[in-house]
Amino acid sequence: MIQVAIIDDHPVARRGLESILGDAGDIAVTISVATPLELAAGDIDGRLLADVVLLDLYHQSDNPCLSVISELRTAMKVLVISASGRPADVLGAIRSGASGYLTKLADPEMLVSAIRTVASGGFALSSQLADILQAELVRCHQPGGEAPSGGASQSGDRAGDLLSPREEQTLDLIARGFTHTQTAHRMGVTKATVDTYVERIRAKLQVGNKAELTRAALQRIAPPRTGE
Amino acid sequence: MSDANRAEPVSSAARAEFLAIRLLAFFRAAGLAEIASVLVLDWRHYRSWPAILALTGAVTAESVVLAVAAARRGGLRPSWIVGDVAFLVGCLAVGAALTAPADGQTWVYFMYPFSLFGCYSIGIAFGRLADVMTLTAVLASGYALSAVGIHHDPLWNVMPNALGYFANTAVTWAVARELRRGARAADASRAQAIAQAEDLARQRERARHARILHDHALQTLESLVRHRSVADDAMHSHIAAAARRLRALVEGTPLDEPGDLLSRLHELAALKTAAGLHVEFNSAQLQASEVRGCLPREVLEAVVGAAHEALTNVAKHAAVAAAVMRATATDDRLTVSILDHGIGFDPGQTPWGVGLEKSITDRILEVGGAACIESAPGAGTYVELRIPSAAWNGSAPAA
Numbered sequence: 001m002i003q004v005a006i007i008d009d010h011p012v013a014r015r016g017l018e019s020i021l022g023d024a025g026d027i028a029v030t031i032s033v034a035t036p037l038e039l040a041a042g043d044i045d046g047r048l049l050a051d052v053v054l055l056d057l058y059h060q061s062d063n064p065c066l067s068v069i070s071e072l073r074t075a076m077k078v079l080v081i082s083a084s085g086r087p088a089d090v091l092g093a094i095r096s097g098a099s100g101y102l103t104k105l106a107d108p109e110m111l112v113s114a115i116r117t118v119a120s121g122g123f124a125l126s127s128q129l130a131d132i133l134q135a136e137l138v139r140c141h142q143p144g145g146e147a148p149s150g151g152a153s154q155s156g157d158r159a160g161d162l163l164s165p166r167e168e169q170t171l172d173l174i175a176r177g178f179t180h181t182q183t184a185h186r187m188g189v190t191k192a193t194v195d196t197y198v199e200r201i202r203a204k205l206q207v208g209n210k211a212e213l214t215r216a217a218l219q220r221i222a223p224p225r226t227g228e
Numbered sequence: 229m230s231d232a233n234r235a236e237p238v239s240s241a242a243r244a245e246f247l248a249i250r251l252l253a254f255f256r257a258a259g260l261a262e263i264a265s266v267l268v269l270d271w272r273h274y275r276s277w278p279a280i281l282a283l284t285g286a287v288t289a290e291s292v293v294l295a296v297a298a299a300r301r302g303g304l305r306p307s308w309i310v311g312d313v314a315f316l317v318g319c320l321a322v323g324a325a326l327t328a329p330a331d332g333q334t335w336v337y338f339m340y341p342f343s344l345f346g347c348y349s350i351g352i353a354f355g356r357l358a359d360v361m362t363l364t365a366v367l368a369s370g371y372a373l374s375a376v377g378i379h380h381d382p383l384w385n386v387m388p389n390a391l392g393y394f395a396n397t398a399v400t401w402a403v404a405r406e407l408r409r410g411a412r413a414a415d416a417s418r419a420q421a422i423a424q425a426e427d428l429a430r431q432r433e434r435a436r437h438a439r440i441l442h443d444h445a446l447q448t449l450e451s452l453v454r455h456r457s458v459a460d461d462a463m464h465s466h467i468a469a470a471a472r473r474l475r476a477l478v479e480g481t482p483l484d485e486p487g488d489l490l491s492r493l494h495e496l497a498a499l500k501t502a503a504g505l506h507v508e509f510n511s512a513q514l515q516a517s518e519v520r521g522c523l524p525r526e527v528l529e530a531v532v533g534a535a536h537e538a539l540t541n542v543a544k545h546a547a548v549a550a551a552v553m554r555a556t557a558t559d560d561r562l563t564v565s566i567l568d569h570g571i572g573f574d575p576g577q578t579p580w581g582v583g584l585e586k587s588i589t590d591r592i593l594e595v596g597g598a599a600c601i602e603s604a605p606g607a608g609t610y611v612e613l614r615i616p617s618a619a620w621n622g623s624a625p626a627a
Contacts, residue, residue, distance in 0.1 A: 010447050010451065012447075012448065012451040012455075013447070013451050013454075015455075016451055016454055016455035019455070020455075083442070083446070083447065083450055083475070086479065087512050087516070107506065127508065127510055127552050127554070128508060128510055130510075131510035131511070131512045131513065131554060132510075132512040134512070134513065135512035135513035135515070135516055135556075136512070138513065139516055175510055175554055176510075176552065176554045176565045176567055176610075177508070177510075177551075177552025177554065177565075177567035177569075178567065178610075179569070182608075
């Protein structure tokens with residue numbers, strides 16, 4: 001049984017998530033609260049309440065709760081669900097340690113399968129997430145940006161120098177909707193290799209060229225305030 | 229009082245003109261004071277007092293009229309200055325006749341110093357140095373003729389005096405030009421600052437509205453869609469479309485631009501989703517690209533039409549309920565792919581497969597692109613449409 005915690009400040013959304021996960025059979029919602037603080041309060045005897053936390057990215061604020069992600073990930077897997085598909089938010093969430101990202105328009109099957117992937121330690125790289133990550137990486141590394149220019153290829157549509165050409169190709173094929181098996185077939189490698197590429201993409205995003213990318217992402221997430 | 233304070237802020241340019249008018253009035257007053265002092269100190273040298281006083285009166289009146297007119301209009305009209313120069317030339321001649329020395333005293337010719345003060349207005353009124361110099365030359369030669377011909381001044385005295393006009397007008401012209409240029413720059417930067425402030429205010433207002441829409445209406449609509457709270461299918465897809473539109477608006481990419489590829493493909497995805505095929509549209513890269521809005525009409529229609537064909541084929545033959553459409557745009561090409569995990573077909577064997585191939589590839593070939601359709605029984609169908617950048621950069625479509 002996969003134990004799931006839900007943090008979402010919208011009660012209707014919470015109810016909906018609970019019922020979808022309840023129908024899955026192998027998933028149990030152990031706690032469902034509006035804020036990360038309430039989750040901490042429910043954790044009385046220090047026991048882990050869940051394997052996976054389903055976290056809404058925005059809580060009554062203009063800024064995504066990226067720091068909450070980096071805190072929660074030390075105790076459990078974090079799957080972010082947000083109505084926002086803003087590329088900077090998505091990249092920010094993954095960089096902060098989320099194991100996956102779903103928009104609120106994702107259908108129930110996708111949600112359930114993402115939770116299964118994340119619970120087993122994987123990276124829930126949906127085609128939508130792959131699409132957004134690739135777009136954002138290309139943007140972060142566009143000419144004029146601060147991309148280190150040591151890469152061999154200058155083909156222009158590579159996701160910067162962060163990913164290797166093969167990882168880049170993996171991301172691209174997944175973004176088009178291919179499964180891992182199909183991606184492996186198209187690339188002429190085994191599915192295990194594709195799984196490795198996907199894991200490497202996650203690892204590179206989370207520990208890679210961090211300062212540069214996080215700064216680029218944060219600048220878009222939180223534009224300088226001009227006083228209120 | 230408070231009304232006056234609240235009046236439109238005076239522009240720096242207007243203030244510069246006002247300063248120029250005050251300078252004009254000041255120089256004229258100085259010129260008149262000079263005439264008065266000469267008359268008082270040298271009264272013994274003048275023979276015809278009524279005529280001298282009449283000339284002085286006319287000069288005073290002209291100066292007052294000029295200053296008042298300039299103050300009323302907020303600046304000097306070049307035509308006034310042309311008239312002023314003609315007037316001064318005339319007065320120089322009259323003055324020379326009235327003060328022609330009996331004893332070699334040139335200082336009694338008071339019109340020269342007055343006109344020297346008066347000529348400052350030429351430098352203020354004209355923008356082009358050539359105009360300033362031409363009018364100055366008219367004035368200087370008027371003086372020289374009167375001084376030499378009527379007043380019988382020696383040439384060695386008249387020549388440097390005449391050059392004085394040029395020095396005065398050239399310096400005034402240069403100073404006035406700098407003054408106006410500085411004022412214009414100040415006005416421009418202030419206008420820019422105001423525009424920026426207004427823009428910021430608009431953006432903040434927009435962000436506030438977006439937040440309100442997002443936190444209330446949109447969240448609720450999306451929850452309704454996600455949990456299929458509305459049983460009626462038509463109503464459900466209507467709400468889903470409304471939510472998608474509202475989200476696009478809130479995120480700053482409105483979906484009702486007919487010339488925008490992103491809008492059109494979103495529309496297509498919504499249409500197919502409403503008809504029962506769930507289309508996931510991955511468009512993050514296209515969203516950030518400028519290409520989406522600048523495609524020629526025929527390219528746009530070809531791409532949308534071909535994507536429509538591909539999705540229709542999925543709905544009709546693939547026996548699945550979902551498809552993924554993805555669009556990317558790079559510097560060298562636009563790519564739209566449509567993928568399903570349905571039953572697939574053998575492209576060479578299936579009659580409708582042949583038709584599909586034609587209806588998709590022909591459209592794309594016509595606008596200089598290429599399309600490929602990959603399918604095999606049991607392996608789903610993958611359609612890829614590629615348009616090289618030559619098709620929207622204006623050059624002839626590449627083969």
